[in-house]
Amino acid sequence: MQAEVSGLGLGASLFFVALAIALSYWRRLRIEGTIAWSAGRAMVQLLLVGAALVLVLDPARPMALAWAWVAVMLLFAAFTVRRRVPEVPKIFWLALLAYVAAAAISIGILFGLGVFSLDARTLIPLAGMMVGNSMTATVVAARRVVEELRDKRDEVEARLSLGQPSSVAARPYLAAALRTALIPQIETTKAVGVVFLPGAMTGMILAGVSPLLAVKVQIVVMYLVLGSVATTVTVVGLGTVKLLFTRDHRLIRLVRQAES
Amino acid sequence: MSTSGNSKDRAKDSIFELDGVVVEVDGRKILGELSGAVRASGITAVAGPSGSGKSTFLRLLNRLEVPTRGQISYRGADLSTLDPLALRREVGMVFQRPVLFGGTVIDNLAVAAPGLSADRAIEVLARAGLGDEYVDREVDSLSGGEAQRVCIARTLAAEPSVMLLDEPTSALDAGPRLALEDLGVELAALGTPLVWITHDLGQMERIATDVIILIGGQAEYWGELGGLVSSDSKRVREFLRGGTRAS
Incomplete structure (x- = not known):
C-alpha cells in the first residue's frame, strides 16, 4: 500500500485541531495553548521518530x-x-x-x-x-x-x-x-x-x-x-x-x- | 508557660506525657516546645485561637502526626515504640466534621469492630445517646448531631481507653451541642478520660476538669480549670477576654 500525504492533506487534517482551539477560545476553556502545543509537538516528534525509525528498522543494523x-x-x-x-x-x-x-x-x-x-x-x-x-x-x-x-x-x-x-x-x-x-x-x-x-x-x-x-x-x-x-x-x-x-x-x- | 498542681502527682496520674515536643512543617514551627502531662481522668479541654496548633496537638496523641523533636509517652511507654494500629484502637478519635462511611449505622460501627453483633451495636449506640432504631438507618438520613453521635458510638465500639475529640460540637446547634457535652461528661464520669478541643470558652468552663491553652503553638496554661483565672500569663488573659462564648 502506498500513501502520499500532500501539504493540502496535512492542512486539512489540522482543520479539526483548529476547530477544537476555536471551541476552547469561544467557551473560555483555556486549553487552546495546550492543544496547539501538543499538535505542534506531536508533528515534530513524529518527524524525528520517522527519521530515527528509518535507521533502526534497517535490517542491516x-x-x-x-x-x-x-x-x-x-x-x-x-x-x-x-x-x-x-x-x-x-x-x-x-x-x-x-x-x-x-x-x-x-x-x-x-x-x-x-x-x-x-x-x-x-x-x-x-x-x-x-x-x-x-x-x-x-x-x-x-x-x-x-x-x-x-x-x-x-x-x-x-x-x-x-x-x-x-x-x-x-x-x-x-x-x-x-x-x-x-x-x-x-x-x-x-x-x-x-x-x-x-x-x-x-x-x-x-x-x-x-x-x-x-x-x-x-x-x-x-x-x-x-x-x-x-x-x-x-x-x-x-x-x-x-x-x-x-x-x-x-x-x-x-x-x-x-x-x- | 504557667501550670498549677503538684507535678509529681500529675505524672503519676497521667495518661499522656509530653517532653520537649516540637512539630515543624516545612521548617515552620507549628507546636512547641511542649512539656506536660494529660490526666488519666476527667476532661482535658484544649483551647486557643485558630491556628494555635490544637488539632496538631490532638493528632500527636494517636500518632496521626509525629513530633519533629521531643518525646510523647502513653501510660509510661514511649509512643513511638508502640504499634500505631493498636494504639489508635486504644486512643479513639472523633473529628470536627462527622465523617461517616457509606451504608448503614451498623456498617459504620463494624468498621471499628469487625463482626460486631446487633446487641453490641445497640449497646454502643445507647452509650452515645441513640436508640436501637438507629442500627439499620442509612447514614445519609442522619442529622449533623445524630451523625456526630454515630461517630462517637463508632469510636466507642473499638473500646478505647481514652478519647480525643477535635471540636466535636462546632457544627452543631445549641441543643445537640449541649447534649453532646453531657454525653462527654458522662463518659468521663464512667472512666473514659477525654481530651476535647474547643474554641468555645463557655463549653470549656462547662465540661473541663483540666485546661491547656495553646497560643501560637505554645502552651500558655496547662493545669486545672480552677487555676485558669489566676494565670499570670498576659496572652492567656487576653485570650480569655477576647474568646468566643456560645451558650
Whole structure:
C-alpha cells in the first residue's frame, strides 16, 4: 500500500485541531495553548521518530538498536508518570519496574512462542503498544489515587483512627481509582471488531494474510495489551498507596497542584 | 508557660506525657516546645485561637502526626515504640466534621469492630445517646448531631481507653451541642478520660476538669480549670477576654 500525504492533506487534517482551539477560545476553556502545543509537538516528534525509525528498522543494523529504542520508551513512560504525578515520591522507579516487568512478559510471550518473528520491525511497534497503553492508564490510576486520598483525607484518617492499617484504609479509594483507569481499556476490548478494527489486524489483512490468522494474532496482541495495562495499573496503584503512607500508617501531606 | 498542681502527682496520674515536643512543617514551627502531662481522668479541654496548633496537638496523641523533636509517652511507654494500629484502637478519635462511611449505622460501627453483633451495636449506640432504631438507618438520613453521635458510638465500639475529640460540637446547634457535652461528661464520669478541643470558652468552663491553652503553638496554661483565672500569663488573659462564648 502506498500513501502520499500532500501539504493540502496535512492542512486539512489540522482543520479539526483548529476547530477544537476555536471551541476552547469561544467557551473560555483555556486549553487552546495546550492543544496547539501538543499538535505542534506531536508533528515534530513524529518527524524525528520517522527519521530515527528509518535507521533502526534497517535490517542491516544490529538488533541492539531496537532494544535500546524499547529501553528509551520505558524510561520516557516512567518519566511521564513522574512528571504527571509529582506528589508521589519514587514513583519513577515504581512505574519503571512495572513497565519493565509487563514488557518482559508480553515480549517473552509474543516472540518466545513465535507469534511474531523477532526483528526491529515487530519489536518496536509491539513494545510501543504495551508501553503506550500502560502509560496512559497508569497515569490515570496514580493521579486518581492521589486525588482520592487527598480529597477524602478526613475519611482516610477516620479509618486510620479506628485502627485500620493504611492498605485497608485506602482500599475503597484505590478500587475507585483502578476502575476509572481500567474502564477505557476494558471498553475498547469489548468494542473491538464492532466499533473499530484494530490496526495490526487491518494491516495484516491488507497485506494479504488470511483474515482468520490476522484475527488470531490480533487476539493474542489484544490480550497482552489488556493484561499489560491491568497489571501495570494494579501494580502502580498499589505501589502509589504504599508510597503515600508512612511505615507507621500516616498519610503524607498532599498539596493540591496549581492548575496549568 | 504557667501550670498549677503538684507535678509529681500529675505524672503519676497521667495518661499522656509530653517532653520537649516540637512539630515543624516545612521548617515552620507549628507546636512547641511542649512539656506536660494529660490526666488519666476527667476532661482535658484544649483551647486557643485558630491556628494555635490544637488539632496538631490532638493528632500527636494517636500518632496521626509525629513530633519533629521531643518525646510523647502513653501510660509510661514511649509512643513511638508502640504499634500505631493498636494504639489508635486504644486512643479513639472523633473529628470536627462527622465523617461517616457509606451504608448503614451498623456498617459504620463494624468498621471499628469487625463482626460486631446487633446487641453490641445497640449497646454502643445507647452509650452515645441513640436508640436501637438507629442500627439499620442509612447514614445519609442522619442529622449533623445524630451523625456526630454515630461517630462517637463508632469510636466507642473499638473500646478505647481514652478519647480525643477535635471540636466535636462546632457544627452543631445549641441543643445537640449541649447534649453532646453531657454525653462527654458522662463518659468521663464512667472512666473514659477525654481530651476535647474547643474554641468555645463557655463549653470549656462547662465540661473541663483540666485546661491547656495553646497560643501560637505554645502552651500558655496547662493545669486545672480552677487555676485558669489566676494565670499570670498576659496572652492567656487576653485570650480569655477576647474568646468566643456560645451558650
